[in-house]
Amino acid sequence: MERDAWRTSSRSGNNGQCVEVRDRRVQVDVRDSTVPDAGMLTFAPAAWDAFVDTIKGNARRP
Structure with a gap:
């Protein structure tokens, strides 16, 4: 990225x-790209990586 x-x-x-x-x-x-000036969420890199890993793992479940 x-x-x-x-x-x-x-x-x-x-x-x-x-x-x-x-x-x-x-x-x-x-x-949210539809309202970029509305604010954002901020994560520590390790927390973001854990979130993404969890989502990817859950997406593969039947």
Whole structure:
């Protein structure tokens, strides 16, 4: 992931409801792309990685 640049989640659909992520090394920011000025959630990198790993693991379950 390119650092400091917002990117759209690869799991976002084409329905206009997208999540954007920005890795700033010391924190990971997450926002709604439809209202980017509404604010963002900020995570420690380890917490974000744990969240993503959990989601990926749950997505593979039947």
